[in-house]
Amino acid sequence: PCRVQVAALPWRRTDDGGFEVLLVTSRGTGRWVLPKGWPERREQPHEAAAREAAEEAGIGGSIAAQEIGRYYYAKVLPSGMQWRCEVHVFPLEVDRVADKWPERKKRTRRWFTPREAAGLVAEPDLGELIAHFGVNPRKFAA
Numbered sequence: 001p002c003r004v005q006v007a008a009l010p011w012r013r014t015d016d017g018g019f020e021v022l023l024v025t026s027r028g029t030g031r032w033v034l035p036k037g038w039p040e041r042r043e044q045p046h047e048a049a050a051r052e053a054a055e056e057a058g059i060g061g062s063i064a065a066q067e068i069g070r071y072y073y074a075k076v077l078p079s080g081m082q083w084r085c086e087v088h089v090f091p092l093e094v095d096r097v098a099d100k101w102p103e104r105k106k107r108t109r110r111w112f113t114p115r116e117a118a119g120l121v122a123e124p125d126l127g128e129l130i131a132h133f134g135v136n137p138r139k140f141a142a
Helices: 045-057 114-120 124-135
Strands: 003-013 019-025 059-063 069-076 082-097 109-112
Touching (some): 003 045, 019 124
Antiparallel strands (some): 059 082
16 A cells, blocks of 8 residues: 655745745655655644655745645665655745754755756656646645
């Protein structure tokens, strides 16, 4: 069975009227990914996604309660076993960027155009989701 994770799709407006998307590196492989993780206890999915964004990227803002899509990937465990994961994605309009955050020594964060971000992620479904979102983020905003 699939295990369910949640992810934030952090975005912000640029001075030229465009938009940027924030990606972070994964701890294990250094791949570019969205901040994501497992919901805890009685958290709502969008609340868990906002928490993961704060922990992994040091960002905060307004998160949409409605997911904009899902993607799938295989999470490789230290044992070599793989779990199939379904990730529910929630847009997060960033208005706070911290200088210090819990995983700052384990990850790099960087802003990209939606097109660049879509091309950097390994999962094709996630790339399509980011590209589609990048056409008009306001349509999906909280």
